[in-house]
Amino acid sequence: MLFNSLSYLLLLFLFTILYWQSNLQIRIILIFATSLLFYGFSGLEFLWILLFSITFNWFIAKYLINLNKSYRFFLLLISLTFNIGLLFYFKYLIFFINNALLFSNFLGIKVDPFFLNIILPLGISFYTFQIISYVLDVYQGTIKPENNFILFSCYVIFFPQLVAGPILRSSEIIPQFLKKTKFSYDHIIVGLTMILYGLFLKVVLADNIAPLVDYGYSIPANTLSAIDVWTLAFLFGFQIYFDFSSYSHIAIGSARIIGIYIPENFNFPYLATSPKEFWKRWHISLSSWVRDYIYLPLVKSKVFHKSTGGFFIKLNKIQLFPLFITWGIMGFWHGANWTFLVWGLYHFLFICINRLIAPLTKNLSGIIVWWSGLIFTLPAIMLAWVPFRAQSISDVMIMWLKIFDLKSYAQLNMRENTYLITVMIFCGFFITYLLKKRIYHQFHSKLFTSKIFNCFLIGFIIFFVIIFFRSNNQFIYFQF
Amino acid sequence: MKKFLLIKKDLTLIIGFFLGIILLYLFLPKNKISFNDLAYEEYTQRVMGYANGERVHCNDLDDIYLCIEGYKKNGNGDSVILWFGNSQLHSINSYSQGDETASSLLHMALRKKGYYLITFSQPNANLQENYLLFSYLLNQFPVKNIILSTVYDDMREDEIRTSIYKTLEDTYVLNEVDKTTIGKNLIINYKKKYLINNDTKAREETNQDYLENLINKKLEKIWQLWSERDTLRSHLFHNLYLLRNTIFQIDPTTIRKKILGPYTKNMTAYKEILNLAEKKKIETLVYIQPIRNDIKIPYDLNEYNLFKKEIATISKISGAYFSNLENIVPSKFWGKTSSINFKNKEDLDFMHFQAEGHQLLSKNILYELNKINK
Numbered sequence: 081m082l083f084n085s086l087s088y089l090l091l092l093f094l095f096t097i098l099y100w101q102s103n104l105q106i107r108i109i110l111i112f113a114t115s116l117l118f119y120g121f122s123g124l125e126f127l128w129i130l131l132f133s134i135t136f137n138w139f140i141a142k143y144l145i146n147l148n149k150s151y152r153f154f155l156l157l158i159s160l161t162f163n164i165g166l167l168f169y170f171k172y173l174i175f176f177i178n179n180a181l182l183f184s185n186f187l188g189i190k191v192d193p194f195f196l197n198i199i200l201p202l203g204i205s206f207y208t209f210q211i212i213s214y215v216l217d218v219y220q221g222t223i224k225p226e227n228n229f230i231l232f233s234c235y236v237i238f239f240p241q242l243v244a245g246p247i248l249r250s251s252e253i254i255p256q257f258l259k260k261t262k263f264s265y266d267h268i269i270v271g272l273t274m275i276l277y278g279l280f281l282k283v284v285l286a287d288n289i290a291p292l293v294d295y296g297y298s299i300p301a302n303t304l305s306a307i308d309v310w311t312l313a314f315l316f317g318f319q320i321y322f323d324f325s326s327y328s329h330i331a332i333g334s335a336r337i338i339g340i341y342i343p344e345n346f347n348f349p350y351l352a353t354s355p356k357e358f359w360k361r362w363h364i365s366l367s368s369w370v371r372d373y374i375y376l377p378l379v380k381s382k383v384f385h386k387s388t389g390g391f392f393i394k395l396n397k398i399q400l401f402p403l404f405i406t407w408g409i410m411g412f413w414h415g416a417n418w419t420f421l422v423w424g425l426y427h428f429l430f431i432c433i434n435r436l437i438a439p440l441t442k443n444l445s446g447i448i449v450w451w452s453g454l455i456f457t458l459p460a461i462m463l464a465w466v467p468f469r470a471q472s473i474s475d476v477m478i479m480w481l482k483i484f485d486l487k488s489y490a491q492l493n494m495r496e497n498t499y500l501i502t503v504m505i506f507c508g509f510f511i512t513y514l515l516k517k518r519i520y521h522q523f524h525s526k527l528f529t530s531k532i533f534n535c536f537l538i539g540f541i542i543f544f545v546i547i548f549f550r551s552n553n554q555f556i557y558f559q560f
Numbered sequence: 561m562k563k564f565l566l567i568k569k570d571l572t573l574i575i576g577f578f579l580g581i582i583l584l585y586l587f588l589p590k591n592k593i594s595f596n597d598l599a600y601e602e603y604t605q606r607v608m609g610y611a612n613g614e615r616v617h618c619n620d621l622d623d624i625y626l627c628i629e630g631y632k633k634n635g636n637g638d639s640v641i642l643w644f645g646n647s648q649l650h651s652i653n654s655y656s657q658g659d660e661t662a663s664s665l666l667h668m669a670l671r672k673k674g675y676y677l678i679t680f681s682q683p684n685a686n687l688q689e690n691y692l693l694f695s696y697l698l699n700q701f702p703v704k705n706i707i708l709s710t711v712y713d714d715m716r717e718d719e720i721r722t723s724i725y726k727t728l729e730d731t732y733v734l735n736e737v738d739k740t741t742i743g744k745n746l747i748i749n750y751k752k753k754y755l756i757n758n759d760t761k762a763r764e765e766t767n768q769d770y771l772e773n774l775i776n777k778k779l780e781k782i783w784q785l786w787s788e789r790d791t792l793r794s795h796l797f798h799n800l801y802l803l804r805n806t807i808f809q810i811d812p813t814t815i816r817k818k819i820l821g822p823y824t825k826n827m828t829a830y831k832e833i834l835n836l837a838e839k840k841k842i843e844t845l846v847y848i849q850p851i852r853n854d855i856k857i858p859y860d861l862n863e864y865n866l867f868k869k870e871i872a873t874i875s876k877i878s879g880a881y882f883s884n885l886e887n888i889v890p891s892k893f894w895g896k897t898s899s900i901n902f903k904n905k906e907d908l909d910f911m912h913f914q915a916e917g918h919q920l921l922s923k924n925i926l927y928e929l930n931k932i933n934k
Contacts, residue, residue: 081768082768085768085772086772086775086776086779087768087771087772087775090771090775120767121767121768121771122768269572269573272573273573294752295718295719298745298748298749298752299821300745303820303821303824304821305820491820492817492819492820493819493820493821493822494819494821495716495819497804500804531571531572534572534576535572535575535576535579536576536579537576538572538573538575538576538577538579538580539575539576539577539578539579539580539582539583540580540583541576541580542576542577542579542580542581542583543580543583543584543587546580546581546584546785546786546789547584547789547792547793547796548793549789
């Protein structure tokens with residue numbers, strides 16, 4: 081079910097009423113049933129895969145704890161093979177077969193192509209990562225296995241974050257399900273406000289930027305100019321940010337309505353002054369997952385076991401190979417295409433360069449480091465979005481090389497509005513940050529002024545959301 | 561006190577909500593007008609050509625059945641001449657009752673010679689759209705000639721309307737355009753759009769879409785504003801457009817620079833139209849569209865001259881007839897248009913002329929066609 085739909089708002093409304101009327105046990109059953117309904121609305125065919133995956137892993141985790149070390153490891157391997165295998169089959173099999181065919185043709189071995197019709201189940205990358213974290217945490221003894229199947233299912237399929245995260249840890253969410261939260265208007269108001277902001281980001285900003293980006297990327301890459309490449313990089317960077325952070329806003333808001341706290345997934349990522357800081361601000365739950373279950377185990381360091389903090393680790397020794405593996409996986413997690421691998425490796429290189437440069441800036445003043453960090457990080461991060469959106473690696477290379485073609489800076493190939501909107505969004509982003517973090521706080525203490533400001537802000541958001549509300553645009557991260 | 565503050569918090573959201581609704585009602589325009597027709601407010605009238613009570617002038621695949629029906633009734637299987645152009649062909653500035661467009665006038669003139677003229681025009685039509693439409697129409701009518709209007713302004717356009725993209729649902733068109741680079745590009749973009757539509761179609765069958773449609777319909781019934789959201793969107797975009805033009809001091813005389821990407825695609829599509837016509841042994845008349853010439857035209861003159869030269873050269877290479885009609889309509893037959901910014905009340909119209917201009921265009925085209933069909 082799409083968040084930006086009337087049916088979701090209706091479901092949430094009915095769910096909220098029933099939830100606050102119920103006792104704890106009924107609440108858990110209600111979450112379970114609503115989540116199944118939420119997932120089933122998009123098509124029933126993938127529900128069984130989800131349920132089978134939950135049941136299988138619940139059993140593994142439940143019995144894993146009582147076994148001796150070697151059996152435990154064996155069961156862990158079975159679980160990991162199952163989960164990664166499931167992901168591989170649905171997400172990567174076609175990609176690998178196609179590449180194997182290309183490779184065999186390259187070697188001169190003729191293999192007839194064949195067609196596989198495999199459709200990616202919604203949210204599989206997200207719920208598989210949640211399940212893996214749970215099994216690994218149980219294996220490591222960090223958490224106890226959950227005996228209640230429904231409760232464990234609720235952790236995996238909790239509808240606000242089922243399809244596109246945030247990727248939570250069981251220790252963060254299951255205790256909240258078990259707590260009998262008292263009804264508070266605060267929950268409703270904060271939750272609804274978050275949903276409203278999320279809808280604004282999606283239906284007003286992301287969905288209106290999308291046609292410009294689609295058009296830009298439909299132009300043959302070799303006819304684009306340097307300014308076009310920069311514009312498209314920034315524009316898509318903003319589109320994906322608005323789109324994905326809107327999903328997280330609605331997820332957090334929907335959970336908050338019933339008194340459940342989900343950690344923030346974004347924190348003004350484009351204000352990062354280094355790649356490390358960017359991964360502390362962007363898709364925080366995924367970068368924290370990658371930190372805890374891939375990078376830190378690879379460097380044999382202590383795991384944090386929480387979905388906050390992002391990929392921000394202070395290690396004395398730079399270990400390139402684990403970092404390389406981590407970013408390769410991070411890239412491929414986003415999609416079965418070489419362009420995503422290029423995206424991951426770009427970030428790997430960017431982090432490496434930053435680690436080399438960072439010690440040289442130690443003696444400089446804080447403000448210089450901050451500004452220079454921002455000025456270099458933002459364009460570099462935006463250019464990283466090129467492989468994320470481009471159709472092929474050759475397009476990516478052509479676009480990246482264009483920025484070094486000084487002659488093409490005098491040429492514009494898209495409608496004037498595209499450049500204008502990009503500049504407006506760019507400025508709007510920084511103005512919003514200043515308003516939220518600096519100016520808003522100053523008059524927040526003046527209750528009446530802040531209330532008037534909030535009324536107008538909500539009024540304008542309602543105005544735009546109602547005008548642009550359409551349920552035909554999916555979220556970008558649904559495809560991952 | 562705490563309770564009081566909580567209530568105040570509630571009120572913020574509720575007051576904000578009602579404020580938003582009030583703003584929507586205040587913003588709702590009194591006259592409903594679609595975004596495409598915003599140019600037709602008080603100065604220009606949209607007029608589709610008729611002959612003997614039947615439509616001989618259509619926009620796209622959404623109304624093509626009217627022209628097909630007309631041909632079936634009155635065409636007697638005669639050879640068809642297709643005319644492709646932009647809103648100039650279906651707009652009359654300072655319209656008076658009984659005024660006719662060039663499409664109707666030329667149709668009547670050609671009918672006497674045993675030809676049946678059908679005109680297709682859309683606002684800001686680009687040559688890629690014409691390419692698709694022409695490929696489609698080849699299979700619908702016994703085409704003898706095509707008349708192709710070339711407009712420098714529209715070389716900046718690159719969007720393909722859904723009502724034109726539909727031509728690619730026809731296997732014949734799909735196979736035909738797949739033979740060319742520009743056609744392949746159009747198919748790729750169409751498939752991207754088609755897949756999205758397909759997703760929507762698939763979801764129509766899902767429970768969510770059923771429920772979504774149901775709630776939408778109920779909401780439209782009980783709350784009129786919900787059904788007016790299309791109008792609100794058009795109105796908002798139009799006001800943003802006016803605001804942009806006011807801030808950047810844009811008016812109809814502002815120079816429009818060439819945009820290389822769309823220009824190249826449209827020029828390639830132009831070549832393919834001529835190639836296809838040549839292949840099908842259809843003779844083509846290409847003309848440079850009339851433009852108001854009593855004041856400085858809103859183009860970079862070097863770019864505009866290069867464009868005309870390129871159009872003429874390609875037509876010569878492809879064996880098409882070329883005619884430059886840019887100066888055939890004198891200044892007195894042009895008119896004004898509602899302003900494109902908040903500053904001015906009205907502006908000069910560079911695109912749409914009065915009924916006399918249509919008569920001149922029709923005469924000139926007829927003269928050129930006579931040279932072709934001696």
